Amino acid sequence: MQQICVLGSTGSIGKSTLDVIARNSDRYHVRSLVAGKNHQLMLEQVRQFRPEIAVMADTAAADKLRLAVKNEKLKTEVLSGAHEIALAAAESAVDTVMAAIVGAAGLLPTLAAVKAGKKVLLANKEALVMTGSLFMESVKQSGAVLLPIDSEHNAIFQCMPRNYGEGLGKVGVRRILLTASGGPFRETPIDVFPEITPAQACAHPNWSMGRKISVDSATMMNKGLEFIEACWLFGAKSSQVEVVIHPQSIIHSLVDYADGSVLAQMGNPDMRTPIAHALAWPERIDSGVAPLALADIGHLDFYEPCMRRYQCLRLATEAASAGGTAAAMLNAANEEAVDAFLVKHLRFDKIAEVVDFTLQSLPVARADSVDQVLDVDRQARILAKQQIHRLSHIA
Structure with missing residues (x-):
């Protein structure tokens, strides 16, 4: 019986993963579920799969889930925050981790699973896009099994x-x-x-x-x-x-x-x-x-x-040809531009313009550490937001 941790359980990939697991319940047990803010859907998943641990990124959502779990006398432990998410991914009792948290937010827990030598089902492409050689070197050193989703x-x-x-x-x-x-x-x-x-x-x-x-x-x-x-x-x-x-x-x-x-x-x-x-x-x-x-x-x-x-x-x-930190910049600028588009603060045709501006504004450097990549990610987001603000005020 494989013990599974699902990172991003309330998202599209997470829900599909749980559907497959439910069809093969004689082979897989959901050890832990991780999500962002959707405590209502998480509660439904806890009811169905009875995991030992459920972690919400959002503290307020975790509080609501914890109360509901207590009221229904379910035995799942409810935790919150980025640190607990990473711990759930690396927990010794876990065999396999579905890494399906969307965007840069999935980087650290996915890396935690890799460094712990887990079988990692990689649905979060941003983790590998951002850290590239650092990520693959961690896979090699830890003996993790990396399977693309x-x-x-x-x-x-x-x-x-x-x-x-x-x-x-x-x-x-x-x-x-x-x-x-x-x-x-x-x-x-x-x-x-x-x-x-x-x-x-x-x-x-x-x-x-x-x-x-x-x-x-x-x-x-x-x-x-x-x-x-x-x-x-x-x-x-x-x-x-x-x-x-x-x-x-x-x-x-x-x-x-x-x-x-x-x-x-x-x-x-x-x-x-x-x-x-x-x-x-x-x-x-x-x-x-x-x-x-x-x-x-x-x-x-x-x-x-x-x-x-x-x-x-x-x-x-x-960006792929440029190497180094270029892909991390590309990803950060795109996430900010897409977020702005989805709330109608940026036109669809301006998404690429924001990304291009950000790439032209920051020098490409070697990606020597995760901290460096995260710093570049932060800088790129600041520049992208500034450009989005400028473009949103152009008549």
Whole structure:
């Protein structure tokens, strides 16, 4: 019986993870649940899964949850704060950690799980984007098992030879082909981008995701972050990773080999597939996902992304090439810009402008420590907020 810690249990990935666990309750026990402010949903999860520990990032939310747990005479211990979140991720009783806290907030608890040598199911791409070599070195030193949850990286992992860590060239891999749906605006005229609303940006045609990730998918920043993540996960140079638009989201990514073979992983667009794969790896379990009906799909399309349409993707690939602290700056500026867009303080077409301004305003340095990366993250957010304020006051 594997003991599971779910970081970000009330989010989209967290809920899908718990769905898979519920289908395989003879194999997995939820040891701990971690969330931000949604104490109502957390209470429902505590009722169903009866974890030993529940941690809320928000103290007020934890107080409300604690009272409800006490009133219902549940035995779950309720804790709060960043320190307790990291402790839950690294707890000795935990075997596997689902790292699904969105954004930079997921960095420290994910690193705590890695340093404790856990089996880490990585759904938080920002942790790896921000710290890169530091993160991968921690995985190596601790002996942690790192399994990707993003559908694209999980697909690449499934198509890679087991010994890819020896170097892609040495194992015959020529390219990684990272697929992208293109988001909801792949055919929208660029001149109407200034009028795009948060509701429109969050209406993804294929995937059910949180609001922040949905906006990132609309700008293709999500694919840019995945581009950076793929380089670190698989030891690839930026020249060895290519992005291709695939509107149907059926082929989740491909690996191109030197002999001309191209291996692809296919499936319905449902995050329970990569979650189930990583939970049970190297075995296979039921995920609840319907079988793929190729005859109903009929055809699969592919084309190159237009960098004029997807400026955030261009900025991310440039940050990948720059290395050092560039990706941390990119991520911080994007988080601030997306937050501003979601509350209608910034136009959709200005998100990339805020990110570009921030990258141009800060020098790129070596990422020598987590503290340094966090300091760069703080500086980038200050600059991004200043630019957002300026842009919001332009008539």
